[in-house]
Amino acid sequence: MTAKTLSRIAVYAILLVAAFFFLAPLYVMLATSFKDADQIRAGNLLSLPTSLNFESWQLAWSTACTGVDCRGLKPYFWNSVTMAVPAVLISTAWGAINGYVLSMWKFKGSEVLFGFMLFGVFMPFQVVLLPMSQVLGFLGLSSSVGGLILVHCLAGLAGTTLFFRNYYTAIPRELVNAARMDGAGFWRIFWRIVIPMSTPILMVTLIWQFTNIWNDFLFGVAFSGADSKPITVGLNNMANTSSSVKSYNVDMAAAVIAGLPTMLVYVLAGQYFVKGLTAGAVKG
Template sequence: MSAPSTVTPGGTGLQIHRIILWALLLVFAAFFLTPLYVMVSTSFKDLDQIRNGNLMSIPTSPSFAAWSKAWSTACTGVDCNGLKPFFMNSVYLVVPAVLISTAVGAINGYVLSKWKFRGSEFMFALLLFGVFMPMQVVLLPMSQVLGYLGIASSISGLILIHVIAGIPSTTLFFRNYYVGLPDELVKAAMLDGAGFWRIFWRIILPLSTPILVVTLIWQFTNIWNDFLYGVVFSGADSKPITVGLNNLANTTTSVKEYNVDMAAAMIAGLPTLLVYVLAGKYFVRGLTAGAVKG
């Protein structure tokens, strides 16, 4: 005698709901990925196919010619050296600015969470005010400070600006994360004779990997994609990639080369895209790790 078949109540309904959910996710994914597809496909087309085809058509003869021109010979105003100088300026700017602002934020968060002093909460509130302050408010005072220091229109000036602008956010990230670490770790280390810096380097920092990844990605993205500070405070030889991309797209030529513009946009966006593709899951884990207490 065969065993009776088991029927899961609501099994069919659950499958339908899952199919609907996947369908909606695919629709939203297609909606958000369509502009990226248009940019990539257009960058591999020649001008004839762009004129005779449509936005969604696949390149018939893919070529890196537009990418090569955008990188090395495209005109940005009167300068026809492509995006390479602007890209390198962004590299020279982003690396030290991200590292310095992250390091200062880690130390600030450590102090404000584990070594509280009179007025520490008020100081933290002032730093939080900096998170929500519009960037346009600080343009004039920043320009005066840079002029006084003699680093106006330079990479060094841009590094200083982004470090100062990033400290409130990095402090907030690390402070909220360190609040969730047991205070007993610090007290036990103090009983063993460890001081401020030894506790930070030997105990706190090794436990900071999740929030460290979050802060590095956050700062890298903000600084690399910044346009306002770059266009206001940079000089002729210190313009970042966003300014170079804007100049390239707005340079008037006899023929509008959409493939070069799209290739230039992809070059400008590839670093942040790669960062999120390679480290996106760690970004989400770090955010959730620091979101419990604070």
């Protein structure tokens, strides 16, 4: 056996071990969600369910209690959809325009402005809770889905601007200069030249923003009201709801439901995410 073969076997072994550790929690969640109470009490944590029992999934979706509200995760799920979709689209479009301006239409002080915007990438979100709550109160958006959309757009703007600005700096300036000489203006260049070349970074930003917004708990628990809580808050309330017998199968089914959209996004569009991250990394 050659050294190259041994090296390849070692690499595969390490990857398999890493995959096992990463996938083990997901396996436990899925297996437990399909078990009934008797199987959970009598079985092993890693044992397979004797049959597929979807009752816990139905309870988690529509009738499980989160505090005194016994409507399951369904209203929280749709709150998250209503919040995440516009917030992702708005923050991505806003970041694309900012990146376009800061890379191709530079003005005096643009680099300084970009530097200040970078503070938003590294600033902990806890420091903006109080001023953001005051802004939402002033705008009349407190405890509403609209307020959460605004918060996530502002919180994600620095990151989306950074993504697009760095990507657009790799676009040949000759294309933009030629379009200007042909009479194309700001928006025509953006829609006809820049956006068609932005598919990789658009996919990266959309996936990145959707994951961050859907999985967010801090803003959801701080700025939502009784009827606008996202699914992460609903899941937390469900897991912490006291009952005479703890329904681990319902909690696990609820956790899978809460994480399913982001898992599907990465399964269906993960290849575009990797391509977008590597696009422009090597310039010939």
